[in-house]
Amino acid sequence: MSLPTISLVPFLTPTPSPTPAQLETASALRQACISYGFFHLTDHAIPLTFLSSLLSRTAEFFQTAPAAEKQALKRLPPPLGDNARGYQRLGENITGGQADWQEAIDFYRPWPAHLPPPTSDALLTGPNLYPHTPATLAELLREYVDRCLDLGAALVRAVALALDLTPEETASLHAATSESFWVLRMIGYPPLPPSSASSSSCGAHTDYGLLTLLLASPVPDSLLVQSRDGTWLPVTPVEGAFVVNIGDMLERLTNGEWKSTVHRVEHRGASYRVSCPFFFEPNFDARIEPLPTCVARTGGVAKYEAVEYGAHLVGKIRGNFYD
Numbered sequence: 001m002s003l004p005t006i007s008l009v010p011f012l013t014p015t016p017s018p019t020p021a022q023l024e025t026a027s028a029l030r031q032a033c034i035s036y037g038f039f040h041l042t043d044h045a046i047p048l049t050f051l052s053s054l055l056s057r058t059a060e061f062f063q064t065a066p067a068a069e070k071q072a073l074k075r076l077p078p079p080l081g082d083n084a085r086g087y088q089r090l091g092e093n094i095t096g097g098q099a100d101w102q103e104a105i106d107f108y109r110p111w112p113a114h115l116p117p118p119t120s121d122a123l124l125t126g127p128n129l130y131p132h133t134p135a136t137l138a139e140l141l142r143e144y145v146d147r148c149l150d151l152g153a154a155l156v157r158a159v160a161l162a163l164d165l166t167p168e169e170t171a172s173l174h175a176a177t178s179e180s181f182w183v184l185r186m187i188g189y190p191p192l193p194p195s196s197a198s199s200s201s202c203g204a205h206t207d208y209g210l211l212t213l214l215l216a217s218p219v220p221d222s223l224l225v226q227s228r229d230g231t232w233l234p235v236t237p238v239e240g241a242f243v244v245n246i247g248d249m250l251e252r253l254t255n256g257e258w259k260s261t262v263h264r265v266e267h268r269g270a271s272y273r274v275s276c277p278f279f280f281e282p283n284f285d286a287r288i289e290p291l292p293t294c295v296a297r298t299g300g301v302a303k304y305e306a307v308e309y310g311a312h313l314v315g316k317i318r319g320n321f322y323d
């Protein structure tokens, strides 16, 4: 069994009203989101050569950047850092209380000047820390963010149609993501040591936000996605495509009609695996609550309270690292 594949072609350009091709794709998307919460996304307009260079330069950073450069990029508590942006060494990131066998750099949307700081300790308000090794990587990362934001907007158009939202709901979904408080992670996964049967490259979790665009090395079977019946489905990323999954905010918006699917990474073997997931999130101050159309289709009662996306995010970041 493998994940469904969705081609984004019909949604790349906005249209005044739905086309037959859009309706067909929306129906396939709806089925994929209900059955798996995960799918391969093709024809997204980001060239394969660009994505391949990003992955290979990312691997180059983790495998060749001098220790002093990694140290200089480190995620640090205030007053030296903002406790979120920056480099994390092997074992620093935790999921479900367990250390993940990965190194990473986290980037977020620059703190929006019109918003007050989210907490009293400078969380999230510092600058992104871009790598210097290799020389072309920082530019590729910045371009990747711009391209993924366009891709996220096209996916929101597809999601709105797949959920059969009213024009007002569609407009409010676009407004809630118009200044997406995006997150980009660059992750390097050395193989798990053979002796560590119990450890994990990235522990089982759901993603916090709206939609995750996962770009990962096409290594077979390291990414494991929990099927609706509880079994783990191994996923091999397809070169040039994204693995897309639903986050907690989309589950909330759909009143649970679409679930954010649990997944994990267990990378064994000889290769060095890398990934660059882009988290297309709501605006920091967006209020996220079940959409009336989705409530009506799921029993007529809202099963989730409204949350401010930023408050949800801050709670999650607090649990991500050992102090």
Ligand SMILES: O=C(O)CCC(=O)C(=O)O
Residues within 6 Å of the ligand: 185, 187, 202, 207, 214, 216, 223, 263, 264, 265, 274, 275, 277
């Ligand atoms: O690297 C991967 O394949 C998945 C990473 C992931 O699930 C995450 O960072 O949320």
Ligand SMILES: [Fe+2]
Residues within 6 Å of the ligand: 205, 206, 207, 212, 263
């Ligand atoms: Fe994830």
